[in-house]
Amino acid sequence: MGYFCPLCGKSINYAETIEGLCIHCYYEKHPIIEDTIFKDFTLSVCKFCGAIQDKKHRWHYYDTPLEDVFIKEIASYLKSKIKSKNIDFKIYDGSIKVLSATSGVFSFKIDIIVSLPQHMNKRYHIINTFEVPVYFSICDKCKKIKSGYFEAIVRFKKANDFIDKKTHEEIKQTLKNLMLAYTDNPKGFILKLTEKKKFLEAKVGSGTVAKAIGSYFRKHYNAHVIVTSKLKGMVSGKNVYQLAVSIELPKYHKGDLLKVGNEDICVVSKVTSKGIICDGLFSHKKYVFTRQDLEQSKISKISSDEIDEYQVISEKQNTYQIMSLSTYQIYEISKSEIPISLRKDDVLKGILFRNKVIFLAKK
Numbered sequence: 281m282g283y284f285c286p287l288c289g290k291s292i293n294y295a296e297t298i299e300g301l302c303i304h305c306y307y308e309k310h311p312i313i314e315d316t317i318f319k320d321f322t323l324s325v326c327k328f329c330g331a332i333q334d335k336k337h338r339w340h341y342y343d344t345p346l347e348d349v350f351i352k353e354i355a356s357y358l359k360s361k362i363k364s365k366n367i368d369f370k371i372y373d374g375s376i377k378v379l380s381a382t383s384g385v386f387s388f389k390i391d392i393i394v395s396l397p398q399h400m401n402k403r404y405h406i407i408n409t410f411e412v413p414v415y416f417s418i419c420d421k422c423k424k425i426k427s428g429y430f431e432a433i434v435r436f437k438k439a440n441d442f443i444d445k446k447t448h449e450e451i452k453q454t455l456k457n458l459m460l461a462y463t464d465n466p467k468g469f470i471l472k473l474t475e476k477k478k479f480l481e482a483k484v485g486s487g488t489v490a491k492a493i494g495s496y497f498r499k500h501y502n503a504h505v506i507v508t509s510k511l512k513g514m515v516s517g518k519n520v521y522q523l524a525v526s527i528e529l530p531k532y533h534k535g536d537l538l539k540v541g542n543e544d545i546c547v548v549s550k551v552t553s554k555g556i557i558c559d560g561l562f563s564h565k566k567y568v569f570t571r572q573d574l575e576q577s578k579i580s581k582i583s584s585d586e587i588d589e590y591q592v593i594s595e596k597q598n599t600y601q602i603m604s605l606s607t608y609q610i611y612e613i614s615k616s617e618i619p620i621s622l623r624k625d626d627v628l629k630g631i632l633f634r635n636k637v638i639f640l641a642k643k
């Protein structure tokens with residue numbers, strides 16, 4: 281025989297009732313999560329960046345949608361409020377309604393998963409809708425950004441050279457990644473990025489963060505970093521300094537080919553923040569060039585159009601005869617000068633230097 285819930289009239293199995301009511305009617309009369317549970321709960325959010333302020337007035341920054349952040353906040357609040365360990369719940373369907381410039385409401389559903397003592401392995405979903413107030417204000421970071429505040433200027437340049445587009449992009453991406461570590465720091469922001477052909481400049485909210493950016497580029501890019509500070513003015517009787525972090529990216533990279541006047545050509549084997557170390561291909565000497573040395577005009581990068589292809593056309597006892605594939609000029613090269621053995625028709629890249637062909641690497 282069927283059983284009907286006396287409150288809603290639904291036909292149900294008597295074994296699935298509590299005090300004679302269907303599970304939904306029972307929990308409507310005896311809510312598991314009462315509305316009053318949220319009576320002290322509010323969400324305080326920055327209207328510009330969506331940062332959330334906690335009870336101790338600290339701001340927390342997230343890069344996920346605000347609704348998801350709110351749901352997480354509410355879930356951790358609920359966990360702290362619900363005494364019973366047997367209640368499982370899921371918060372979903374969150375939406376923000378803005379009521380004024382400073383206030384709004386956040387509504388959401390809670391799916392409470394319960395089971396009956398007599399039916400422990402069967403789960404029931406009790407779904408309720410709740411609302412909590414939202415207050416909009418402006419966080420410390422946005423306040424500073426809006427007022428144009430910054431403590432340091434970080435300037436990237438390349439010794440005597442333009443910064444190419446690829447490097448510009450790489451610097452910007454690296455800065456963006458670095459700033460992620462400072463999201464919770466109210467001064468951890470970049471106020472403005474200025475991109476020029478010869479430099480890239482960032483106004484950074486915090487001097488400490490600016491110095492950390494310098495250290496990062498010194499360590500990972502072998503950049504030459506100079507930090508200076510100058511007096512900017514006085515604020516409430518205190519001197520205010522502005523920091524300048526100059527980051528000079530190395531001009532040359534490992535593997536670059538350089539011409540050292542008419543003396544030698546060399547390949548860069550190591551880059552440090554102080555300069556470079558090169559292997560001479562003509563003299564087989566090792567060179568150490570400081571940053572100052574690299575300013576000299578006698579050191580220059582060998583462009584790709586100075587590199588030619590040479591084909592082995594014949595082999596003699598101690599020499600190879602090779603031919604330039606662009607000029608068809610024939611050269612002799614002594615076997616002792618190349619560490620590898622070649623065969624007829626091999627093609628290698630080389631540079632003609634002081635009327636001598638210097639091979640770069642096989643193929």
Ligand SMILES: [Zn+2]
Binds near residue numbers: 285288301306
């Ligand atoms: Zn019912």
Ligand SMILES: [Zn+2]
Binds near residue numbers: 331418420421
């Ligand atoms: Zn903000």
